[in-house]
Amino acid sequence: MKQIFSFQWHITDECDQRCKHCYIFSENVTKPIASMQLEQMKKVVDNCIEFCSKFNRQPRFVLTGGDPILNKDFWNLLEILKKHNIEFSILGNPFHIDTKVCKKLKSYGCESYQMSIDGMKQTHDWFRKPGSFDITLEKIKCIKDAGIESVIMTTVSDKNVKEVPDIIDTVVEHEVDIFGFARYCPTSLQKDTNIKPLEYKELLDKCYNKYQQYKGRNTYFAYKDHLWTLYLYEKGLFKIPEWAEKGIIYDGCNCGNAHMTICSNGDLLACRRFDGKVGNVFENKISDVWLNEMEQYRDYDKFEKCSKCELLGFCRGCPAVAHGKTHNFYAADPQCWKEI
Numbered sequence: 001m002k003q004i005f006s007f008q009w010h011i012t013d014e015c016d017q018r019c020k021h022c023y024i025f026s027e028n029v030t031k032p033i034a035s036m037q038l039e040q041m042k043k044v045v046d047n048c049i050e051f052c053s054k055f056n057r058q059p060r061f062v063l064t065g066g067d068p069i070l071n072k073d074f075w076n077l078l079e080i081l082k083k084h085n086i087e088f089s090i091l092g093n094p095f096h097i098d099t100k101v102c103k104k105l106k107s108y109g110c111e112s113y114q115m116s117i118d119g120m121k122q123t124h125d126w127f128r129k130p131g132s133f134d135i136t137l138e139k140i141k142c143i144k145d146a147g148i149e150s151v152i153m154t155t156v157s158d159k160n161v162k163e164v165p166d167i168i169d170t171v172v173e174h175e176v177d178i179f180g181f182a183r184y185c186p187t188s189l190q191k192d193t194n195i196k197p198l199e200y201k202e203l204l205d206k207c208y209n210k211y212q213q214y215k216g217r218n219t220y221f222a223y224k225d226h227l228w229t230l231y232l233y234e235k236g237l238f239k240i241p242e243w244a245e246k247g248i249i250y251d252g253c254n255c256g257n258a259h260m261t262i263c264s265n266g267d268l269l270a271c272r273r274f275d276g277k278v279g280n281v282f283e284n285k286i287s288d289v290w291l292n293e294m295e296q297y298r299d300y301d302k303f304e305k306c307s308k309c310e311l312l313g314f315c316r317g318c319p320a321v322a323h324g325k326t327h328n329f330y331a332a333d334p335q336c337w338k339e340i
Contacts, residue, residue: 005057006254007048008091008261008272011036011077014070016095016129033066034264038073044262044281045080051286057258064091066264069101078108087111089151094132094139102146112178113143114151117167119160127159140174149177153224157184158194161203168210172219180222181207183335185273186324193321197337204231226252229315230338244313249300252316256297260286270297273320276329297329305332308340 012035036044052059061081068074068090081088089112090105097105097113105113115136118124124133136152143150152171156164164181171179183200184193195203204227211221223232229252232238244250249257253271261272262281268289270276278293279286297319301307306316317333325334 002052002056002058003258004060005052005055006060006062006259008062008064008259009044010064010066010262010264010272011041011068011074012066012071013264015066016070016093035066035071036073036264036266038076040266040282041073041077042080044266045084045086047281047286049084049086051290054287055290059086061086061088062091063088067093067096069093069096075104075108078105078110082108089149090114091153094136097139097142099142099145102142102148106146106148110148112149112151114153115139116155117152117170118155119163120166120170123160123163137170137174140176144175144177151178151180152176154179154181155184156181156193156195156203161195161199164203165206165210168207168214168221172214172217175218177218178220178222180224182224183318183321185318185320193335195335197335200227200335201231201337204228208235225318226315227317227333227335230311230317230336233311233315238314240310240314246313247300249313251314253319255319256294260290260294270294271320273318274323274329276323299330302330304328304330305336305340309338 013033014035048059048061051057063077065071069092071077078088088110090110091114094115102113116128117133117136118127121133124136125131140150140152152167154160154164154167168179183195186193208231214221223229229238233240255271255276259271261269263269266280266282267277268279268281268284268286270278276297279289300312300316303312303316306312309315317336319329319333321335322331322333323329325331
C-alpha cells in the first residue's frame, strides 16, 4: 500500500472573513487576492502526480483558501480530481454550503469538510465574523447528511484556551464526526501564543478527561498536536516500541516527510504554518524540490531540545510554532514542558 502524500492546496485567497489569526493576510492586510485559473490548476495536478509516481506515493489534496468554493473553477477542478481518482477533503467556511452543495461535493468524492470553531459564540465571532458561530453549527448537519465527514478544528491561543473544554461539549452535542485542535502559529501581529508550558499541559489534561467522558459517542477526537505524544507518554499510555531504531522518524510533524503546501500564487511551502518557501509549482518540479530544498527540514540532529529527547522519532512538538516565535525551525517548542 502506497504512503499518502498530503498537499494542502490554497486554490484562492478569496474569503468572506478576515480572521484575526489568519496566516494569509496577517503579514500584510493589503495583500492582493490571488486565485488560480483552471489551466494553472491542471499543471499543479500534473506536477503532483509526477512527483508521487516517482516516489511511489498516493497523492491526497486538502483544498482550501480563503474559501476554496469561491474559486470560479472550483467544480472544474473537482472534475479533474475525480478523473484521476485522487482523494480530497476541504478546509472551508460555512457560508456557501447547503444541502445541494454538499450532495454535489459528495458526488465528486469529497471525504471530509472542515470548519473552525475558535471559541464559544462571543469569542468565535470576535475572531472571525459576527454570526459565524451559529451558522457553522447549523451547517454540520447538512455535511453529515450528505455522507461527508464533518470536521471541526480549533486554533488555540491565550484568547480562547479556557474555552476549549466547552467547545468539546458543543461539538459532541452536535455529533461532529472529528474534532481536533492545534496551537496558533505566531505571525507579525502576535509573536507568541502566550500560553505557558504547564498551562498547556493542564489544557491537554482537561481535554483528555473530556475525551474519556465522551468515549463511545459519535465524535472521534484527533490528537493533532504532537505534544499529545509527550502527554500520553508521561501517563504511560504511549510506549516507544521495542523495534524502534534510533535516528528513524516514525511519527510527529510531517514537514519534510509527507506534506507540502501549494499557495494560490504557486509558491511551494514546507508547511503553511510558517514562511518556508522552497519553490514554485509553476517553475519547479516538486520532485526536484523534495530532493533538494526540502532537505533543510530533515536535519533532525539540529533540533535544539528534541534531539536530546527519547521521543525525537515520535513527537518533536510543532516546529512551526517554534519558528513563529524564534524564526528558527529547530528551536524548542515554546509549550513543551519536558525538562531535558
